[in-house]
Amino acid sequence: MGDLKRLHRLLMDIDDMLAGCMRCGMCQSVCPVFARTLNEGDVARGKIALLEGLSHQMISDAEGVKCKLDKCLLCGSCSASCPSGVKATDIFLKARAALTEYTGLSPVKKAIFRGTLTHPELFNRLVDMGSKFQGIMTKKANAYHGTSCAPMLSSILGNRQIVPLASKPFRKSHPSMDTPAGKSGLKVAFYPGCLVDKMYTGIGEAVLKVMKHHGVGVFLPANQACCGMPALASGDTKSFEKLVDLNLNCFSGKGFDVLVTPCATCTATLKKVWPMMAENLDMKRRREIDALSAKVMDINQFLVDKVGVRPKDGAEGRAVTFHDPCHLGKSLGVFSQPRTLIQASGRYHIKEMQDANTCCGSGGSFNLQHYETSTQIGQKKRDNIVATQAEIVATGCPACMMQLTDMLASKGDKVRVKHSIELYAETL
Amino acid sequence: MKKNSLVGAFKDLLGAENVMESETDRMNYAYDAAVLAPVMPGLVVRPRNTEDIGAILKLCNENNIPVTVRGAGTNLSGGTIPSMGGLVMLTNGLQRIIEINEADMYAIVEPGVITAQLASAVAAKGLFYPPDPGSQTVSTIAGNVAENAGGLRGLKYGVSKDYVMGMEFYDATGTHVRTGSKTVKCVTGFNLAGLMTASEGCFGVYSQITLKLVPPPKASRSMMAVYDSVDQAAETVAAIIAAKIIPCTLEFMDNFTIRTVEDFAKVGLPTEAKALLLIEVDGHPAQVEDEAAEVETICKANGASRIQVAQNAEERNKVWEARRTALSALAKLRPTTVLEDATVPRSRIPDMVRGLDAIAARHKLTIGTFGHAGDGNLHPTILCDKRDREEWHRVEKGVEEIFELALGMGGTLSGEHGIGLAKAGFMEKEIGRGSIEFSRKIKRAVDPKNILNPGKIIGG
Numbered sequence: 001m002g003d004l005k006r007l008h009r010l011l012m013d014i015d016d017m018l019a020g021c022m023r024c025g026m027c028q029s030v031c032p033v034f035a036r037t038l039n040e041g042d043v044a045r046g047k048i049a050l051l052e053g054l055s056h057q058m059i060s061d062a063e064g065v066k067c068k069l070d071k072c073l074l075c076g077s078c079s080a081s082c083p084s085g086v087k088a089t090d091i092f093l094k095a096r097a098a099l100t101e102y103t104g105l106s107p108v109k110k111a112i113f114r115g116t117l118t119h120p121e122l123f124n125r126l127v128d129m130g131s132k133f134q135g136i137m138t139k140k141a142n143a144y145h146g147t148s149c150a151p152m153l154s155s156i157l158g159n160r161q162i163v164p165l166a167s168k169p170f171r172k173s174h175p176s177m178d179t180p181a182g183k184s185g186l187k188v189a190f191y192p193g194c195l196v197d198k199m200y201t202g203i204g205e206a207v208l209k210v211m212k213h214h215g216v217g218v219f220l221p222a223n224q225a226c227c228g229m230p231a232l233a234s235g236d237t238k239s240f241e242k243l244v245d246l247n248l249n250c251f252s253g254k255g256f257d258v259l260v261t262p263c264a265t266c267t268a269t270l271k272k273v274w275p276m277m278a279e280n281l282d283m284k285r286r287r288e289i290d291a292l293s294a295k296v297m298d299i300n301q302f303l304v305d306k307v308g309v310r311p312k313d314g315a316e317g318r319a320v321t322f323h324d325p326c327h328l329g330k331s332l333g334v335f336s337q338p339r340t341l342i343q344a345s346g347r348y349h350i351k352e353m354q355d356a357n358t359c360c361g362s363g364g365s366f367n368l369q370h371y372e373t374s375t376q377i378g379q380k381k382r383d384n385i386v387a388t389q390a391e392i393v394a395t396g397c398p399a400c401m402m403q404l405t406d407m408l409a410s411k412g413d414k415v416r417v418k419h420s421i422e423l424y425a426e427t428l
Numbered sequence: 429m430k431k432n433s434l435v436g437a438f439k440d441l442l443g444a445e446n447v448m449e450s451e452t453d454r455m456n457y458a459y460d461a462a463v464l465a466p467v468m469p470g471l472v473v474r475p476r477n478t479e480d481i482g483a484i485l486k487l488c489n490e491n492n493i494p495v496t497v498r499g500a501g502t503n504l505s506g507g508t509i510p511s512m513g514g515l516v517m518l519t520n521g522l523q524r525i526i527e528i529n530e531a532d533m534y535a536i537v538e539p540g541v542i543t544a545q546l547a548s549a550v551a552a553k554g555l556f557y558p559p560d561p562g563s564q565t566v567s568t569i570a571g572n573v574a575e576n577a578g579g580l581r582g583l584k585y586g587v588s589k590d591y592v593m594g595m596e597f598y599d600a601t602g603t604h605v606r607t608g609s610k611t612v613k614c615v616t617g618f619n620l621a622g623l624m625t626a627s628e629g630c631f632g633v634y635s636q637i638t639l640k641l642v643p644p645p646k647a648s649r650s651m652m653a654v655y656d657s658v659d660q661a662a663e664t665v666a667a668i669i670a671a672k673i674i675p676c677t678l679e680f681m682d683n684f685t686i687r688t689v690e691d692f693a694k695v696g697l698p699t700e701a702k703a704l705l706l707i708e709v710d711g712h713p714a715q716v717e718d719e720a721a722e723v724e725t726i727c728k729a730n731g732a733s734r735i736q737v738a739q740n741a742e743e744r745n746k747v748w749e750a751r752r753t754a755l756s757a758l759a760k761l762r763p764t765t766v767l768e769d770a771t772v773p774r775s776r777i778p779d780m781v782r783g784l785d786a787i788a789a790r791h792k793l794t795i796g797t798f799g800h801a802g803d804g805n806l807h808p809t810i811l812c813d814k815r816d817r818e819e820w821h822r823v824e825k826g827v828e829e830i831f832e833l834a835l836g837m838g839g840t841l842s843g844e845h846g847i848g849l850a851k852a853g854f855m856e857k858e859i860g861r862g863s864i865e866f867s868r869k870i871k872r873a874v875d876p877k878n879i880l881n882p883g884k885i886i887g888g
């Protein structure tokens with residue numbers, strides 16, 4: 001247990017952010033977790049009230065507050081619709097950091113974040129080993145989705161339908177790259193993100209294919225590290241800052257127009273969370289972060305807004321329904337671009353599902369800690385997907401893809417889960 | 429309520445998962461949307477079904493435990509701030525729509541049904557449930573009835589109380605009571621449903637409510653009228669009513685609100701205008717056509733500098749977008765938002781707006797005023813920071829003067845937000861000693877141990 005005075009001080013640092021909450025309770029209408037539990041502690045208002053209670057010393061159970069704070073998808077639905085403009089997810093990230101400093105990081109998380117994630121080479125080697133051994137630990141559960149169950153790991157993973165690790169990580173196939181701008185006159189830095197590197201390598205390949213097709217130069221530096229979101233969501237600012245540093249060393253000051261990622265969570269983290277969390281860093285680092293963040297763009301947005309991909313008029317072909325990742329739609333305001341991309345070839349048309357813009361229930365480690373709630377939220381999404389009768393559900397975030405695959409595979413649905421860039425690349 | 433055996437009794441009754449006693453859980457039910465200090469309850473319980481409500485109340489009554497029942501906790505007057513160490517009962521989980529009867533046009537619902545969800549379920553059957561408080565996407569029907577909540581459509585369609593046909597509730601001892609009926613007419617016994625409406629959880633806990641439904645209007649037409657003076661806008665309101673036209677909505681925005689909304693939402697409002705009226709008439713298409721034209725003429729005759737009539741759904745949306753964003757645009761200006769709702773006879777609106785300006789100047793306050801002009805129900809909204817003691821003191825003074833201003837014009841403390849704790853102290857000024865004493869006598873008779881939401885409305 002840490003220093004209670006320091007905790008109060010850290011929480012008072014976010015007091016201005018907390019004070020903006022007028023307790024109107026309107027966030028109850030959008031919070032996916034609250035919709036399941038109807039408990040005040042699960043909605044933004046309740047969490048903010050607890051933080052104020054703690055910082056103003058009306059309550060003292062910091063562990064209890066942390067527990068409530070952790071039961072959150074960080075989906076940003078509350079922030080996006082708050083009439084008072086409260087930046088709830090920013091508050092939660094900062095508060096998780098303060099509370100974790102006070103309660104200490106769990107030994108497992110310490111081992112993962114401080115021992116592994118912040119050492120990309122070690123992380124890569126471990127995952128590589130994992131991919132070779134995963135057949136021993138898991139059994140094929142669903143041939144259609146290519147998922148498996150992990151009976152030996154079921155105490156941790158339950159009956160999840162897990163997307164397998166790639167036999168060869170993307171970054172192993174493409175350790176580094178630096179090609180000049182072609183006919184588009186543009187050059188991007190490419191940040192695939194962990195899930196594309198280690199599971200969804202096809203998305204990485206699709207990005208390279210599309211860039212080549214449009215004559216966009218690609219800068220892919222070696223030694224990229226995780227964006228830091230998993231560490232930060234667990235309140236581990238130390239690891240987060242280390243990861244930011246590693247990535248800045250790769251990208252800062254290098255010549256490119258835009259930094260693209262095919263992972264909505266990575267995009268939102270690099271673009272919004274890095275500058276938000278940079279307050280305590282030195283001036284030089286802060287400037288570097290601001291300069292880099294300004295260049296970060298989602299891959300769909302880049303292709304439509306910068307390269308000029310247009311939808312084909314009266315797109316027909318196969319039906320695709322699109323799930324808006326929270327970190328793409330609500331957080332970055334990117335809604336139309338992935339739909340444009342999917343309809344660019346004329347081979348697919350969009351069939352909208354009900355509530356396309358609501359959370360799929362993945363929420364990073366939320367899925368591990370609160371699998372039941374996560375699944376209930378996910379099943380609603382699954383029902384909406386299936387109701388469209390589309391053959392394919394596309395989205396813009398590998399984390400959502402994992403959740404959607406788990407939800408669909410467990411019901412034996414024959415709906416393919418794809419990234420919009422994969423669908424686009426296929427047609428070139 | 430520290431006695432463990434009691435907590436055990438509630439757990440036996442409801443199952444441990446429906447009894448919350450941790451510090452964090454109790455903190456989570458210590459407040460509502462009113463700008464008041466939180467008060468920690470001793471225990472929070474969740475009835476699994478409507479019968480549990482009776483059993484919980486019986487146990488509380490036998491053990492002298494104060495009970496505060498809570499829906500969505502969005503009331504603005506402290507109605508769900510519990511007694512220190514008391515019990516909070518959550519009825520937001522009781523969400524069944526039991527029946528929507530198209531032939532007899534009523535709906536029977538459990539207390540926790542969300543207003544907007546009922547409205548859309550009713551609309552799906554081709555009927556209409558008009559009360560539409562700004563909080564309708566989260567507020568519960570029980571909360572609406574217990575506060576007699578209004579909304580934008582109050583002028584023509586009335587407020588929550590106008591839709592309560594009957595109800596079932598549990599009294600302080602946990603005894604089940606039924607009143608009213610599914611029929612349009614019913615004079616069987618006292619009008620207990622009337623007494624229970626707007627009772628803020630002080631007389632009993634609703635377990636089922638029967639609501640009147642009406643046929644939806646076939647057509648509607650919206651318009652925005654711009655004015656160089658508040659007087660002209662107010663005269664327009666009076667002239668519309670004098671012409672025997674009752675618009676379904678007749679909303680007002682002052683210059684400060686107009687500027688703030690425009691800054692925030694960029695919907696193309698004239699920022700130099702002193703007042704805006706947003707008007708919607710609805711009903712039979714032919715009648716709507718006539719009334720809209722007449723309203724337009726009245727607006728012009730009373731000095732509107734510009735009138736914009738929505739030609740299609742999109743334009744209609746735009747007109748209402750401005751009104752919908754009023755509160756959120758204002759709320760973003762400063763940390764604390766004090767939303768008042770003192771109400772005056774509609775002819776006094778210009779005096780009220782002038783009075784509010786004077787109060788703002790006198791106490792150096794930022795006040796944006798918008799609201800239901802047709803009802804004289806304005807929402808002067810004070811933007812401030814309650815952490816600044818000196819400023820907060822000025823706000824308290826200002827609020828007091830707003831009440832006095834409204835009462836001085838023959839108005840009322842609260843049009844729709846309720847009394848709760850926030851305004852209990854001002855009640856006597858409006859209704860007099862006799863009314864308070866009479867109310868207290870009723871309260872003592874139906875709740876001798878004063879366990880039902882003590883301290884609300886009539887103090888004590």
Ligand SMILES: Cc1cc2nc3c(=O)[nH]c(=O)nc-3n(C[C@H](O)[C@H](O)[C@H](O)COP(=O)(O)OP(=O)(O)OC[C@H]3O[C@@H](n4cnc5c(N)ncnc54)[C@H](O)[C@@H]3O)c2cc1C
Pocket residue numbers: 023024025026460461496497498499500501502503504507508519539560561562563566567568569570571572573574575576577578579580627628629630632633634635755844845846881
């Ligand atoms: C942004 C915003 C906009 C608003 N706009 C409007 C508006 O336009 N018009 C308006 O009138 N109000 C408005 N309100 C106020 C508020 O939303 C209403 O008073 C609403 O009716 C409260 O419903 P609730 O479910 O939140 O009730 P709560 O706040 O939970 O409870 C309100 C009262 O009802 C009692 N109660 C709850 N359940 C029961 C039950 N089962 N039996 C007996 N008593 C019960 C409680 O004890 C309490 O006294 C607004 C509030 C906000 C925050």
Ligand code: SF4
Pocket residue numbers: 020021022023024025026027028044045048078081082083084085086088
């Ligand atoms: S977070 Fe926003 S929406 Fe939720 S209670 Fe606070 S002000 Fe209202």
Ligand code: SF4
Pocket residue numbers: 030031032033034042043044071072073074075076077078079088089
């Ligand atoms: S971020 Fe999402 S899950 Fe978390 S409180 Fe807000 S709406 Fe709920």
